[in-house]
Amino acid sequence: MLQGLVLLLGFQFAGELLVRLTGMPVPGNVTGMALLLMALALGVVKEESITEAAELLLKYLALFFVPAGVGVMLYFDLIAREWLPIVVGTVVSTFVVMAVTGWTEQLLGGESD
Amino acid sequence: MTDLVANPLFGVVLTLGVFWLAEQLYRRSGFILLNPVFVAICGIILVLKVSQIPYADYAQGGKLVLFLLGPSVVALALPLWQRRKQVLRRKLPILAGIFAGALASIVSAAGTAWLLGGSHQVVLSLVPKSVTTPIAIGISEKIGGIVPLTAALVVMTGCLGAICGPEFCRMIGLKKPTSIGLAIGTASHGIGTARILEEDRLAGAVSGLAIGLNGLATAILVPLLWLLFGWS
Numbered sequence: 001m002l003q004g005l006v007l008l009l010g011f012q013f014a015g016e017l018l019v020r021l022t023g024m025p026v027p028g029n030v031t032g033m034a035l036l037l038m039a040l041a042l043g044v045v046k047e048e049s050i051t052e053a054a055e056l057l058l059k060y061l062a063l064f065f066v067p068a069g070v071g072v073m074l075y076f077d078l079i080a081r082e083w084l085p086i087v088v089g090t091v092v093s094t095f096v097v098m099a100v101t102g103w104t105e106q107l108l109g110g111e112s113d
Numbered sequence: 114m115t116d117l118v119a120n121p122l123f124g125v126v127l128t129l130g131v132f133w134l135a136e137q138l139y140r141r142s143g144f145i146l147l148n149p150v151f152v153a154i155c156g157i158i159l160v161l162k163v164s165q166i167p168y169a170d171y172a173q174g175g176k177l178v179l180f181l182l183g184p185s186v187v188a189l190a191l192p193l194w195q196r197r198k199q200v201l202r203r204k205l206p207i208l209a210g211i212f213a214g215a216l217a218s219i220v221s222a223a224g225t226a227w228l229l230g231g232s233h234q235v236v237l238s239l240v241p242k243s244v245t246t247p248i249a250i251g252i253s254e255k256i257g258g259i260v261p262l263t264a265a266l267v268v269m270t271g272c273l274g275a276i277c278g279p280e281f282c283r284m285i286g287l288k289k290p291t292s293i294g295l296a297i298g299t300a301s302h303g304i305g306t307a308r309i310l311e312e313d314r315l316a317g318a319v320s321g322l323a324i325g326l327n328g329l330a331t332a333i334l335v336p337l338l339w340l341l342f343g344w345s
Contacts, residue, residue: 005184012183012186032186033189060181065303065304066153067175068264070161073162078265082231085227088225090242097243101210101211102292103287104206105206108209
């Protein structure tokens with residue numbers, strides 16, 4: 001468990017470092033994910049060493065987004081000022097993206113293997 | 114009393130407690146509109162507003178919970194690694210889907226808001242709304258959007274995808290977990306991913322992949338489009 005946590009945090013740190021050094025337009029944690037994937041592919045990190053910690057964190061992934069969401073309360077006034085284009089734009093676009101993305105993938109890849 | 118509220122313990126207990134209640138409510142009702150993330154966010158905001166506790170006090174504990182988001186995103190490498198064969202088999206459709214989705218997101222969000230008379234700044238703030246927060250903030254800043262508004266919209270988009278993403282995807286005829294996961298991850302980043310990961314491992318893995326790749330695609334497409342069409 002502890003080993004897994006150290007690895008996950010270590011890869012996040014490495015990701016943050018890489019972003020800082022290269023100025024890539026990607027967050028450190030996403031970069032850390034890519035680095036961990038590479039380490040798994042190269043066999044540097046064994047899947048078993050992260051499984052327990054990763055499964056525990058992923059089980060509560062939804063929870064970790066809650067505090068960021070509460071921050072929306074600070075901007076109610078901003079949203080209320082032009083609520084119609086903001087709300088309709090967000091809703092319409094979210095569904096459009098799901099349809100375009102999903103249909104493109106399905107059209108090119110087929111409905112089954 | 115006020116010093117106790119500003120103690121990180123308060124924010125942590127409130128976040129975990131309200132989320133736990135929201136999960137119970139979701140499990141027992143089985144009603145998709147009662148998505149735990151969405152209900153927990155609304156519940157905590159309500160508690161803070163009613164008791165007139167400043168957001169800054171809550172955030173002392175909130176940021177401790179938020180801290181765990183970092184290693185959790187790194188952990189998304191695990192389901193992706195475990196399902197690598199299925200993902201690699203469809204790598205080209207997946208990449209094409211992400212780019213098509215990123216383009217559709219920019220155009221449809223800005224276009225709809227513009228048609229409805231949104232101000233220039235609001236229209237620009239909507240552009241990166243499907244992208245994970247750190248990237249969305251960077252893009253909004255660069256193109257002249259209102260950064261806090263973008264951050265709020267990213268959360269709203271994520272909740273929307275988490276609440277009705279899987280149902281909507283099945284409704285429009287998406288069959289494979291890769292198609293469904295890709296659609297949800299590209300449209301609603303991590304919050305959508307958190308829900309689909311609970312329902313299907315492969316869909317969750319692809320959704321997690323889409324968080325990073327859509328971020329990258331949007332970060333590449335926005336300056337290109339701006340250059341191409343001379344927008345500012």
